[in-house]
Amino acid sequence: MRxxxxxxxxxxxxxxxxxxxxxxxxxVAANDGGVTLNGSIGSYTxxxxxxxxxxxxxxxxxxxxxxxxRLPPAxxxxxxxxxxxxxxxxxxxxxxxxxxxxxxxDNGRLTLRGExxxxxxxxxxxxxxxxxxx
Numbered sequence: 462m463r464x465x466x467x468x469x470x471x472x473x474x475x476x477x478x479x480x481x482x483x484x485x486x487x488x489v490a491a492n493d494g495g496v497t498l499n500g501s502i503g504s505y506t507x508x509x510x511x512x513x514x515x516x517x518x519x520x521x522x523x524x525x526x527x528x529x530x531r532l533p534p535a536x537x538x539x540x541x542x543x544x545x546x547x548x549x550x551x552x553x554x555x556x557x558x559x560x561x562x563x564x565x566x567d568n569g570r571l572t573l574r575g576e577x578x579x580x581x582x583x584x585x586x587x588x589x590x591x592x593x594x595x
Contacts, residue, residue, distance in 0.1 A: 463519075465492055466491075468494070468496065468518070468521065469489050469491040471518050471519070471520070472514075472515045472521065475517060475518050476489070479510060479511075481506070481507065481510050482507040486502065487500040487501075487502060487511060488500045489515070494522035495521075495523045495524075495525070496515050496518075497525040497527060498524065498525070499527045499528070500529070501530070501531045502528045502530060503530070504532065504536075505530055507530075508526065511528060512528075543569065544564050544571070547564045557577070558577055561577060562574065
């Protein structure tokens with residue numbers, strides 16, 4: 462079994478090797494096969510890739526992902542932009558009655574509220590109240 466310093470170095474090497482992520486602001490800590498990722502990264506895709514990369518390293522038994530996603534300024538969006546994009550996505554999906562779902566955003570956290578029809582296998586169509594925050 463690798464010692465903590467070797468495991469830490471191997472995970473960091475794996476992160477730096479992956480061209481799909483920018484690991485410049487990622488710190489790695491290792492303790493008896495457990496790895497913790499701290500710092501910031503540019504997207505949720507990169508965050509999940511970093512965790513996947515860490516899990517791939519031989520000797521890693523668990524990964525705690527404390528990475529914070531910080532979008533580059535060019536990609537930051539206002540709450541109004543997010544609400545507009547969510548409403549567009551709902552409107553473009555014919556399976557979703559977008560007119561029955563309200564969308565709001567507070568500091569980048571989207572909330573969807575409304576009632577939508579759904580089917581339960583072999584049962585009558587019914588309406589369900591929904592409230593999601595993402």
